[in-house]
Amino acid sequence: MDHLKTQGISMPKLGLGTFRMQGDACRAAVESALAIGYRHIDTAEMYANEEPIGSAIAAARVPRAELHVTTKVWHENLAPDAIRRAFDASLKKLRLDHVDLYLVHWPSRAANWGAVFETLMKLKEEGRTRAIGVANFTTALLKTAVEDIRAPIACNQVEYHAMLDQSKVLAFLKAKSIPLVAYCPLAQGRFATDPVLAEIGARYNATAAQVALKWLLDQDGVAAIPKASRRESQKANLDALKITLDEADRKKIATLSKDKRCVDPGFAPAWD
Template structure:
């Protein structure tokens, strides 16, 4: 799926006005999930904007208790109802656990594509062997794989899989849960570009082939700043410095 470089991650957003503002300032990829409890909020924000629906990529995710074969269609219908939409562009398996069974869950998702309720099937937080099995079972190609990816944590094997199989890796938590603002390497590079450490973290993610990212923001100032980070070009030396940060922190371990 062809996704914009910077989209909006909505976990924790409870104000439809923030979503409306995001769309109005130029966001075209909005990401939510059942477990976030805010699909209705995202739907209200979309409805309040004058931007045509066909210009937007809307993604949501089925939680682990909605992945049994008989639960997929009703759970997806409930998400569409909360979003106030007739279809979504991306429907993810949020995590491959709980009721997830590739031989039963994935054909049910294919059925939603066949019925026109979902344009693309996405996977999230999968390991390489799980991705391979999903490709073997799915009729539809994997539209995207969403994973935690930021200067303190990233899986090179998953990056290679995205490149080799031609789908976008959607990086969530690119700002390291706010820690990007205090990192000395990111801060120093930001000063050299007269920008923010957040912009540097976003630009670092986008410097990787096949990677797009979905930082969360709710104020207009931060929404605009994150979107503007698309145009920040880091040197190879700066990217290497960030790559070499000697710290590993996974914010959302299994």
């Protein structure tokens, strides 16, 4: 498994997304993923599943140093005291003494970014999170965080897949040597029936989804966190790493329409 080095941490390029996983099913999914080799688990306070994830991590007995755990603070909790309360609650539920990455889950128009990042940086200084970062930030918001505030951002987690153009955000991140972590990397199942990806996959005895995932993971500075609750799906995503796409494949994938955004809540920023 390749890793991305950023702000003093080493993040596996392929992780497990856990949005909408709940209770015992979530615990079983995380236990399964850890058993077959996943070492990067992504969660958030808003997912309401940190407790079962904490139970799964405890049961798996994987050495803590081998694990990368990300969690996030919700956009309604971006005042300094609220961040600390949310962080303490997340850590307790996860049964950990630190997380590897703590992210702002969504930007808020009401946020005082100087105070937000000062609080996050203090959590980092205290050794309770090894790194800090953001999710769903546009280039304008990234500029504020990285250039104005000079926050040590370890990643920007955004929706990114073969049917959504993120070239503007990618260019900014690349110039600053900040990784992009792709959520919804399989476009919530839309790739399964795509004829272009299926045709490429047939040449490698792979599925359309595996081709789409490998296309992402082949990119420098890009990690992906597909949600997969069944062991077969988790294994299929790991097996995508074995595919070798060529230039002709990438050209075909470039012809797919790039305007399919799956996640766009009312509180989302004005996207690039």
